[in-house]
Amino acid sequence: MIAAPTSGSGKTTIARGLMKLYTDKGLKVQPFKCGPDYIDTKFHQAVCGRPSINFDTFMASPEHVRELFVHYGADADVCIVEGMMGLFDGYDREVGSTYEIARALDIPVVLVLDAKSAAYSMAALISGFINFRKNIRIAGIIYNKVGSERHFEMLRQVCEDLGVECFGYLPKSVDLEQGSRYLGLDFSQHSDNNELISLLEKHIAISSISSLNIPNVGTNCSQRGNKTFPTWEQNVLIARNDESFTFIYQENLDRFKQVSFFDPEKDVPSLDGIDLLYLPGGYPEKHLETLVANRECRCAIKDYAENSGKIVAECGGMMYLCKEIVTDEGTYPMCNVLPYSISARKADRKLSLGYRRFVLDGKEYRGHEFHYTQFAGDVPVSITQVYNAKGEPIPTPVFRYNNVLASYTHLYKIPVEL
Numbered sequence: 001m002i003a004a005p006t007s008g009s010g011k012t013t014i015a016r017g018l019m020k021l022y023t024d025k026g027l028k029v030q031p032f033k034c035g036p037d038y039i040d041t042k043f044h045q046a047v048c049g050r051p052s053i054n055f056d057t058f059m060a061s062p063e064h065v066r067e068l069f070v071h072y073g074a075d076a077d078v079c080i081v082e083g084m085m086g087l088f089d090g091y092d093r094e095v096g097s098t099y100e101i102a103r104a105l106d107i108p109v110v111l112v113l114d115a116k117s118a119a120y121s122m123a124a125l126i127s128g129f130i131n132f133r134k135n136i137r138i139a140g141i142i143y144n145k146v147g148s149e150r151h152f153e154m155l156r157q158v159c160e161d162l163g164v165e166c167f168g169y170l171p172k173s174v175d176l177e178q179g180s181r182y183l184g185l186d187f188s189q190h191s192d193n194n195e196l197i198s199l200l201e202k203h204i205a206i207s208s209i210s211s212l213n214i215p216n217v218g219t220n221c222s223q224r225g226n227k228t229f230p231t232w233e234q235n236v237l238i239a240r241n242d243e244s245f246t247f248i249y250q251e252n253l254d255r256f257k258q259v260s261f262f263d264p265e266k267d268v269p270s271l272d273g274i275d276l277l278y279l280p281g282g283y284p285e286k287h288l289e290t291l292v293a294n295r296e297c298r299c300a301i302k303d304y305a306e307n308s309g310k311i312v313a314e315c316g317g318m319m320y321l322c323k324e325i326v327t328d329e330g331t332y333p334m335c336n337v338l339p340y341s342i343s344a345r346k347a348d349r350k351l352s353l354g355y356r357r358f359v360l361d362g363k364e365y366r367g368h369e370f371h372y373t374q375f376a377g378d379v380p381v382s383i384t385q386v387y388n389a390k391g392e393p394i395p396t397p398v399f400r401y402n403n404v405l406a407s408y409t410h411l412y413k414i415p416v417e418l
Contacts, residue, residue, distance in 0.1 A: 003083035010144035030076035035084035036368035059412035062104035091389035108139035140165035168204035234275035279317025341376035
């Protein structure tokens with residue numbers, strides 16, 4: 001597991017680099033990501049050539065996390081788990097944190113530290129992380145943003161004094177910085193990995209990290225998480241493209257008996273014979289002209305909804321089902337299944353972020369919300385009360401129209417029975 005004291009320390013850079021390095025050596029690398037993040041997983045898949053799987057102990061149990069680890073890592077030579085935020089940062093103290101997932105999987109943790117403008121003070125930080133909880137193994141340290149060889153020697157001495165392995169460092173480099181956009185890392189442009197790989201091989205003890213492949217880890221996980229991985233019988237049609245509809249948990253795809261895809265920007269879907277239409281989240285507000293231009297697609301989805309077709313729509317997918325999306329440039333008609341207007345104007349931007357849960361028809365659903373767009377005018381009435389991870393009520397609405405279920409919440413497991 002690649003973890004850190006805080007966000008921005010370099011977890012993604014180190015994790016992506018190791019994934020690429022091992023893949024280039026001809027190994028099968030299975031990537032995983034802690035938390036509900038869809039964007040880091042895009043980097044992982046681009047590098048490893050296989051989907052990255054999310055681990056999340058708010059939306060799933062530790063037992064289920066172990067099942068996922070065993071199921072997706074079964075044929076891999078290397079499994080690399082990228083943590084989220086700081087190692088102990090959960091939704092309630094350390095509950096739901098990277099630390100909790102490390103415990104569930106019983107895997108070694110490599111701690112990435114931003115060492116810019118620091119030297120021996122790192123000793124207090126590292127000592128705190130090693131000793132704060134004794135039931136996980138901090139296997140070693142990688143320093144990031146190191147200024148010089150002399151700087152690294154001072155940092156290496158810290159590890160010597162504490163008796164923890166130092167795997168090496170990455171120097172300060174503008175070229176290693178990831179691009180960003182208002183909902184996270186920019187996965188529309190893939191970074192050149194050549195410099196990163198060169199720096200990893202030069203400054204980091206890759207052989208020492210490789211030796212962390214402890215044989216009994218997989219065995220222990222298998223013994224504690226070897227349930228059959230169930231599938232759903234439904235045939236599902238999913239809206240998917242590179243950006244407008246892209247936020248999909250791979251586990252959901254793999255559970256369906258049959259999956260097919262269409263691109264709402266250019267395709268007219270055939271909706272005959274499907275059991276469920278799934279409209280996931282993404283950035284539809286960035287591609288409104290092309291979505292509007294494909295009127296036949298919007299009309300087909302409208303007709304399907306009016307004729308009691310089953311639809312699950314999340315965040316961007318819900319926005320697409322609404323009457324219109326309003327921006328600073330104009331008003332763009334959408335599918336008009338839901339009679340609401342969504343504002344993507346800069347003046348109306350407001351961050352809505354966090355875990356969500358609600359009960360519908362006696363079943364509890366869990367997911368995550370992350371968006372800046374808002375309903376234009378008053379927030380519509382919800383069919384159920386939505387709560388955050390701490391049980392506090394949240395004004396996020398959930399809609400049901402005919403057999404359509406829609407919300408801003410990205411659900412961890414798709415409701416296949418509406």
